[in-house]
Amino acid sequence: MIDISEEGLMNVVYGPQEKHPGEMVSFNETDQVITCSADNECHLRIELLTSKIVRFRYTVKPYFPHDFSYAIDPKFKKEHVNYECNVDEQRVIIKTDYLEIHILKHKMFVHIYDAEGNLISSDEKGFHWEENHEYGGENVKMSKSIFPEQAFYGLGDKTTLQNIKGNRFTNWGSDEFGFKAGTDPLYKNINFLYSYYKGKTFGLYFDNSFRTFYDIGQERKDILSFWANGGEMDYYFFYGDDLLDVSAQYTQLTGVPEMPPLWALGYQQCKWSYFPESNVMEITERMRAEKIPCDAIYLDIDYMDGFRCFTWNKERFPDPKQMVSNLKTNGFKTVAIIDPGIKIDFDYSVFKEGLAKGYFCRRMDGPYMQGKVWPGECYFPDFTNPEAREWWAGLFQELIEDIGLAGIWNDMNEPALFDVPSKTFPLDVRHHYEGHPSSHRKAHNVYGMQMARATSEGVKKFAGNKRPLIITRSGFSGMQRFSSTWTGDNLASWEHLYLAHLQTLRLSISGVSFCGSDIGGFIDQPEGELYVRWIQLGVFHPFFRTHSSGDHGSQEPWSFGSKNTAIVRKAIELRYKLLPYLYTCFYEHTITGRPMLRPVIFNSTDDADVNINEEGFLGEHLLFSPVFQKNIRSKKIYLPKGKWYDYESTEVFEGGKMFIVRAPLTKIPFFIRAGAVIPTFPKMQYVGEKVIKTVTLKTYFAEGETTSGFYMDDLDGYQYQEGAYRYSRFITKGSGSTFVLGQSFNKGYEPSFHNYRIQFIGLSSEIQNIHIDGVESKEYRRVHDNKVELIVKNSFTEIIIQF
Numbered sequence: 001m002i003d004i005s006e007e008g009l010m011n012v013v014y015g016p017q018e019k020h021p022g023e024m025v026s027f028n029e030t031d032q033v034i035t036c037s038a039d040n041e042c043h044l045r046i047e048l049l050t051s052k053i054v055r056f057r058y059t060v061k062p063y064f065p066h067d068f069s070y071a072i073d074p075k076f077k078k079e080h081v082n083y084e085c086n087v088d089e090q091r092v093i094i095k096t097d098y099l100e101i102h103i104l105k106h107k108m109f110v111h112i113y114d115a116e117g118n119l120i121s122s123d124e125k126g127f128h129w130e131e132n133h134e135y136g137g138e139n140v141k142m143s144k145s146i147f148p149e150q151a152f153y154g155l156g157d158k159t160t161l162q163n164i165k166g167n168r169f170t171n172w173g174s175d176e177f178g179f180k181a182g183t184d185p186l187y188k189n190i191n192f193l194y195s196y197y198k199g200k201t202f203g204l205y206f207d208n209s210f211r212t213f214y215d216i217g218q219e220r221k222d223i224l225s226f227w228a229n230g231g232e233m234d235y236y237f238f239y240g241d242d243l244l245d246v247s248a249q250y251t252q253l254t255g256v257p258e259m260p261p262l263w264a265l266g267y268q269q270c271k272w273s274y275f276p277e278s279n280v281m282e283i284t285e286r287m288r289a290e291k292i293p294c295d296a297i298y299l300d301i302d303y304m305d306g307f308r309c310f311t312w313n314k315e316r317f318p319d320p321k322q323m324v325s326n327l328k329t330n331g332f333k334t335v336a337i338i339d340p341g342i343k344i345d346f347d348y349s350v351f352k353e354g355l356a357k358g359y360f361c362r363r364m365d366g367p368y369m370q371g372k373v374w375p376g377e378c379y380f381p382d383f384t385n386p387e388a389r390e391w392w393a394g395l396f397q398e399l400i401e402d403i404g405l406a407g408i409w410n411d412m413n414e415p416a417l418f419d420v421p422s423k424t425f426p427l428d429v430r431h432h433y434e435g436h437p438s439s440h441r442k443a444h445n446v447y448g449m450q451m452a453r454a455t456s457e458g459v460k461k462f463a464g465n466k467r468p469l470i471i472t473r474s475g476f477s478g479m480q481r482f483s484s485t486w487t488g489d490n491l492a493s494w495e496h497l498y499l500a501h502l503q504t505l506r507l508s509i510s511g512v513s514f515c516g517s518d519i520g521g522f523i524d525q526p527e528g529e530l531y532v533r534w535i536q537l538g539v540f541h542p543f544f545r546t547h548s549s550g551d552h553g554s555q556e557p558w559s560f561g562s563k564n565t566a567i568v569r570k571a572i573e574l575r576y577k578l579l580p581y582l583y584t585c586f587y588e589h590t591i592t593g594r595p596m597l598r599p600v601i602f603n604s605t606d607d608a609d610v611n612i613n614e615e616g617f618l619g620e621h622l623l624f625s626p627v628f629q630k631n632i633r634s635k636k637i638y639l640p641k642g643k644w645y646d647y648e649s650t651e652v653f654e655g656g657k658m659f660i661v662r663a664p665l666t667k668i669p670f671f672i673r674a675g676a677v678i679p680t681f682p683k684m685q686y687v688g689e690k691v692i693k694t695v696t697l698k699t700y701f702a703e704g705e706t707t708s709g710f711y712m713d714d715l716d717g718y719q720y721q722e723g724a725y726r727y728s729r730f731i732t733k734g735s736g737s738t739f740v741l742g743q744s745f746n747k748g749y750e751p752s753f754h755n756y757r758i759q760f761i762g763l764s765s766e767i768q769n770i771h772i773d774g775v776e777s778k779e780y781r782r783v784h785d786n787k788v789e790l791i792v793k794n795s796f797t798e799i800i801i802q803f
């Protein structure tokens with residue numbers, strides 16, 4: 001008898017009752033869709049969605065079920081694909097510009113070749129399935145071969161090293177308070193992975209919202225298998241010229257976020273919890289008094305009346321509207337938490353309304369899904385019901401429109417429950433699932449994402465054309481369309497500092513660039529040095545927030561002695577200087593789908609070792625190598641081929657090898673690619689404190705040609721979607737005797753700054769002359785042995801320096 005308990009399927013890898021497709025007996029091709037049928041009622045439908053995205057879908061029924069997925073971006077459009085489809089004795093061959101897909105008649109195995117005829121992916125056992133007697137439907141499984149040196153990346157928030165080969169994982173959103181290295185599953189469910197083999201890359205997205213499993217060469221080192229205990233074997237294959245191209249294919253399918261408001265990329269301060277109001281004011285005033293830049297303050301669950309969402313504890317916060325407005329005057333945005341559990345209380349309007357409208361989840365035989373979370377016994381909205389989402393969105397009117405909150409933080413939405421072994425809903429709970437009713441087995445992994453979606457819609461509705469900040473703890477593939485995220489309840493330990501680095505890079509390449517960790521650790525008190533190193537790591541994370549459980553000492557930037565405060569201040573100031581670079585990376589992410597944070601291999605596939613873990617890229621040109629151990633004051637780093645400048649000292653390194661670099665506590669080792677242009681802001685206490693009058697372009701000399709970008713808009717609002725932005729493209733061209741900086745940009749938007757201060761870095765030779773748009777200029781000054789500075793209009797097109 002096969003064990004089909006929740007975990008049982010893990011053991012049913014190759015059970016005796018396994019069934020495989022038989023011999024192919026027919027195939028049919030029309031309009032980029034090729035359907036192959038085997039002699040044992042198994043059908044494979046291959047859909048050419050774009051020239052690089054191919055969908056593979058199997059069924060063992062005479063039909064394909066209703067086609068719906070929460071992951072796929074509704075904006076995704078199938079494109080015209082040039083292809084040929086032929087058949088010979090042994091196979092059906094589909095040839096596109098990038099791929100040759102062979103479907104063998106024997107068991108309908110799929111083998112995929114690139115345009116040069118290299119085999120890049122091949123089925124081992126291919127598709128197989130088991131009947132699922134208890135629940136109906138199938139346990140579906142796919143297995144493919146692994147080449148000896150093939151590396152794999154992705155899969156969301158897993159804590160392992162970047163190359164996930166040799167591991168087994170489960171995706172089943174779980175509240176893992178105090179998780180450890182290797183804890184699995186975690187909060188998020190992202191069924192996307194990359195393959196990298198000898199410079200050849202592809203991606204696989206398994207579009208299945210049931211509990212999914214991945215064995216990446218753990219059970220058998222040459223086999224990749226993925227399976228689910230329900231739903232369809234429905235996966236997308238992405239061909240990529242390189243790993244970044246694979247990211248772009250995945251986000252083309254599952255979507256990208258809108259631009260966040262710039263303040264949301266500033267520093268944010270959080271604790272469980274700052275209350276009462278006087279405490280919130282004390283923290284924010286101290287932030288200004290200490291001159292620590294900060295843009296947002298958070299209210300955790302204690303602002304509510306008995307943890308009832310959408311209410312206020314009026315003793316702690318007698319006049320929230322006034323408080324939020326005072327905070328705003330002092331340059332702080334207020335962000336508050338909202339959980340899914342709605343307290344069972346007949347005097348509580350949200351509960352009564354949800355009940356009257358029938359929006360709460362029910363058990364299989366009728367009773368409401370009841371479970372304990374912070375407020376005690378609760379019911380839970382069914383966020384897979386569009387009407388419930390609309391109702392939920394409407395609940396934000398008071399918080400956003402009236403009180404003036406700028407962001408909402410969704411938590412506990414795995415969904416998490418207290419006091420039950422599964423830590424979540426029983427599997428029989430019913431869900432609407434957009435009109436295709438399902439059990440929790442199918443809806444669990446999408447619940448958090450649909451909550452974030454409803455929240456985002458609500459906040460946007462009432463934010464008066466301001467861009468919201470939404471944060472969610474759980475999510476599914478495609479969650480990036482609605483929300484940012486953090487890595488959950490980590491610990492104040494050196495190990496967790498490193499995990500935060502691994503997880504954020506991985507989340508980013510899994511589609512969710514807008515991510516960060518609880519800086520300093522959520523559980524326990526960090527020592528000063530750990531906090532400093534964590535802030536220094538956070539400088540490069542798009543979501544930059546200190547958070548702590550508050551049951552230990554304080555965790556504010558000034559909590560660790562004046563020496564550490566000074567270092568933390570400097571690091572946060574650096575973050576604000578780098579904001580325009582970060583904002584540009586975000587914009588480019590929304591346009592290209594390429595991740596903001598990238599493991600080294602993603603930016604330099606020709607020379608990098610596939611296993612470099614301790615470093616990361618922010619965008620194209622900034623490589624950071626944080627310190628992850630106590631008492632470390634120098635560290636070994638790898639710099640990819642090409643020249644690199646140490647940002648702080650401007651020292652030049654010739655990459656392609658390892659270096660030992662200084663890393664005193666005051667320093668974050670990070671490097672800029674030679675040839676890059678990095679836009680920076682002046683020092684500020686918060687976004688909007690002053691109108692930006694000058695942007696400094698740090699322009700690093702390199703021989704040859706290098707391209708950089710710089711994006712600027714109104715920093716909030718939606719005018720940018722109507723073209724109210726400027727995107728400058730810079731090209732630097734260096735040789736032995738000249739250095740040229742060219743700019744081109746879209747017309748029609750005038751940014752607040754009219755001038756650039758350009759710093760040419762790496763120019764140690766004597767300058768003969770400088771021409772700005774054809775006119776010689778003497779208005780430059782040497783500020784350092786290798787640094788020359790000049791001020792030019794923001795509209796310049798070419799600066800030529802001769803030396």
Ligand code: GLC
Nearest residue numbers: 271272300301337411488489
């Ligand atoms: C959960 C969250 C944490 C939050 C706490 C109280 O543990 O992960 O960030 O502070 O709940 O709301």
